[in-house]
Amino acid sequence: MSNYQSTHSVSLEDIFQINDISLLSNEQLHKDLSAYINNLIITNFERLIQLLYRIDVSEYKLKALLKENPTEDAGLIIADLIIERQRQKIRLKQTFSNNDAISEEERW
Numbered sequence: 001m002s003n004y005q006s007t008h009s010v011s012l013e014d015i016f017q018i019n020d021i022s023l024l025s026n027e028q029l030h031k032d033l034s035a036y037i038n039n040l041i042i043t044n045f046e047r048l049i050q051l052l053y054r055i056d057v058s059e060y061k062l063k064a065l066l067k068e069n070p071t072e073d074a075g076l077i078i079a080d081l082i083i084e085r086q087r088q089k090i091r092l093k094q095t096f097s098n099n100d101a102i103s104e105e106e107r108w
Helices: 012-016 021-025 027-043 045-055 060-069 072-102
Strands: none
Touching: 012 072, 021 027, 021 072, 027 045, 027 072, 045 072, 060 072
16 A cells, blocks of 8 residues: 555555555544444454454553543544554564665674
């Protein structure tokens, strides 16, 4: 996914396809993801839990944020965590790809 264009229907698979960290700052993406998550909370909470484990969102951090912000939209909080986790994955991938360009002699 080279750029994000709102379809008002986004899935976590769409988020996984984003490789450009700057695209994760897209406000409409955040809104669409939040709406998708809120829909999962209402219609298929078990699926949401499975996806959060797959993404490796910190359960501790999620519970703490939800507890600290009881009046905040849970979908927005979860969307923030998912987007931050995807940013971390992209950075990690970039770090390892940059290391691949370094010769064996320079690594040691």
